[in-house]
Amino acid sequence: MSVSVTLPALGESVTEGTVTRWLKAEGERVEADEPLLEVSTDKVDTEIPSPAAGILASIKVAEDETVEVGAELAVIDDGSGAPEAPAAEAAPAAESAPEAAPAAEPAAAPAPAATEAPTAPSTETEAPAEAPTAEAATGASSASGTDVTLPALGESVTEGTITRWLKQVGEEVTEDEPLLEVSTDKVDTEIPAPVSGVLLEIVVGEDETAEVGAKLAVIGAAGSAPAAAEAPAAPAAAPEPAAQAPAAPEPAAAPAPAAPAPAAAPAPAPAAPAKAAAPAPAPAAPAAPAPAAAAPAPVTPAPAAQAAPSGDDGAYVTPLVRKLATENGVDLGAVKGTGVGGRIRKQDVIDAAEAAKAAAAPAPAAAASGGTAAKAPKVEASPLRGQTVKMTRMRKVIGENMMKALHSQAQLTSVLEVDITRLMKLRNQAKESFAAREGVKLSPMPFFVKAAAQALKAHPVVNARINGDEGTITYFDSENIGIAVDAEKGLMTPVIKGAGDLNIAGIAKKTAELAGKARGGGLTPDDMSGATFTISNTGSRGALFDTVIVPPNQAAILGIGATVRRPVVIDHPDLGETIAVRDMTYLSLSYDHRLVDGADAARYLTTVKAILEAGEFEVELGL
Template identity: 30%
Template sequence: MAKLTIDMPHVGESVTEAVIGKWLVSPGDTIRRYDPLVEVVTDKVNMEVPAPRDGTIVGLLVSEGDTVEMGSAIAEMEVEGEIQEQKPVAEPSTDGPSVQAASRVGSMIMGANVGPTGGEFTDTSLRTDSSAVEASGSKATPSRRRGRRGRSHSGNRISPVVRRLADRHGIDVSQLTGSGTGGRVTKRDVEAYLEAIEAGATPTAERADEVVEPSPIRRIIAENMSRSFREIPHAWGAIEVDVSGMVAYRNANLERVQQSTGQRLTYLPIVLHHVARALSMHRLLNSSWDNGKVVLKGAVNVGVAVASEQGLVVPVVRGADGLSLEETVSEMARIVEGARAGKLQLEDVQGGTFTLNNTGALGSVLGGAIINYPQAAILTTESIAKRPVVVTTSEGGEAIAIRSMMNMCLSFDHRIIDGAEALAFMNDVKLRLESMSQGDQSR
């Protein structure tokens, strides 16, 4: 028998460390090649590290919740025969580090999904807080219903140790809702299910305080937000926009855009379309602070904040200032759907130069967002509501009219941008949106 060391895979030069999310195996487990060993989380992607060969796990070198550098040893296994050069299942980026030793297993990833801001996301059901799992148990309702031994696992991809545990107790894992990546049923899910059956539904007289260990993704979000607020001197501004013309344009062009793109036209891609063009004219808003110098970005890559079950995801619309409205609609639909499904690629979240946040979809009317580090600004669009406003009549007089109004809020890095430049940018966007009419093609 030979001992093989398994390394944390490299996924790109911008990712230097990862958090051990959840071990799917234990020492002594016999595994087959490509069985998932561990879920790991970075600020760019989630991934599973698969077994490089058939063998037996002899040691886990790091614990759940540990932060480890890429390329570091994380586990050891015993395999039959000699250890030869392992060809990666998925080749790393050409600009990333290479595999150095024949006995090291790196750059092997399965089901890579994108993570949090700057970042950010995440598969739809990654949980690693064992205390929360043990406290709440499996999401399946405890009962004595069990499947036949041998048992339908309903196509779920589960680890060998989970399969053996489920078979030993005659549990049909299709009856459980997994807490692992992609909804996979884990060993803890099965154990919690068994504990719930044995304990029964015993009500407690009073609910006690519960301390919940944040998931790796929530910790990464917390670190990114804290760093941004700590290092960037935030300043804020807000402006009111009459978007009656934009509303009329959308209503008049719903069918045309649906036919040309296959997507339903919403307000956010319209706003992004005009924001991108304004950014090309106000370059300080499309910049970053780097070691005492301002870096004016050549590309206009607008990140779009997307809420997922696990946290905030910011996929990027690249070259947004050069896209037509229809192209913007199509690209936004692709990245937003990918973010919510946990199917984004690493390049979908890299290279953002500015962020657009739409809390208005949730009913917000005013807010101050935290800048997506290391960018210089983030623009938030708030809810659209009909309000009475004073307007100028065609005769030059004044009148009260009902108009569709929207607030825009800008958070900006005061090291780079002063209030005058920030307001000039917002007024540019305001003018573009207020100048829209029903017949515009907005290309």
């Protein structure tokens, strides 16, 4: 029976989506709810899960093609013919066993003349014959356990490096418990255990790189743990090809086949040397130990020779590590890597940065006495220099929306200065008790969102939309405020629904939740839709103010500049006009002049300014 995969509704105003990547190919098996493809809309990028388990029979919409909501994307065979398929595959596998045995016998014949030798190879040749069958059926270990695979970690991420295993073989894990840490060129993240059980096998070791979808480990029930020790008995046949290799080419050809073997089968390679020590005495043939000793000889020095210069400028360092070093002023050439062969890891840079801070601790006293200028941070060239890369789907969508907004609206910007000294004092007084009570940090952002939302109630013209085709204006009765977030993939704008009805704590929690989703790739289409007004905190990176672009279907956007302490003339009740150091910031309002006049913009900004400068938030902060 065939099951159709259709494009679901991905948001309130989303009518179509573009297929950016198929995660499965035709003929591959897919499980129910397993990510099947990636789809991009003008709101968000997301994965479409498989509606049923089975075989991907047909792909109807190719990558980079756009279809409407409800369109058929693919067809899945739900497995009505599945029982016959494995049987058909098992038959060739069984037939290949006799072929493998004769192939192994000629190679084994010239090796030893002992009577025990024919017996040992005959049992070992069965293991390779079973191995392909086991792999076709997702592995012997998978039969009694669940595979842990490397998930998709971003739109353009194709591989990841295992930085640390948080559990060892034989240890118990619970579902969703962090199992390992993975590093990509975009982000470091933890991979949770898909099920509860015992970690039976680690397939990919630390500092090894695997592609998305690759098997990393196997988790089974507690009773399966002893079976894991027996499971590597099949890989023990790995020395057998090594023993056969010297039989055909005698001199230098022996190391050559040994090197590709681990490269072609990285999964059993780590387990084979560890478990092969026990079976090694079983085939008492003198030729077997010799290749086993010779095989590591060419393999081990090779990575060491390549990884030795990891601390030098010419060695490969992941963009993530390089960025971290730049931000912390760490010279990579002076860092000693603790990874395989001296590879520099993220933790090495962090340790070096902390050591530098500790060494520089007495520096302020010396600087105060000597009056020396602060040392300029080291600026390192980006690896993107001189490259031409394909524009990501997210970057294209952002660009198209910005061009559409600029070309469809009459935009201009008004700027106003705000004294937030009182607000910052209140925040500093309340931030510790607030964090303990509410479970989130108290940043200045919730105060700005609160003030902006309250002012929108008094100035609905700023919280409105022009319905161009109808020649009408909609004044919204709720304040759904989009918050611009600087994420790895680009600018994301999740929406705080009903911000005008939330207090400071509610806004702080929702802001932290949405920002975390944006940076972690967990935003849903609903999180990204429905904004009636937007706030962009351009000051978070030090900008004094910005002429931000009004998003499509909105009337205005508020930009928040950096907070700067500087001398300002104030009117003191006792001292009259005097100069004092104050916390100052700029607010910039970009608006669509077709709907909002300059006076409207100024009135709105003045209301926001009055709310912020009054700083009457004591009750909400518990002060």
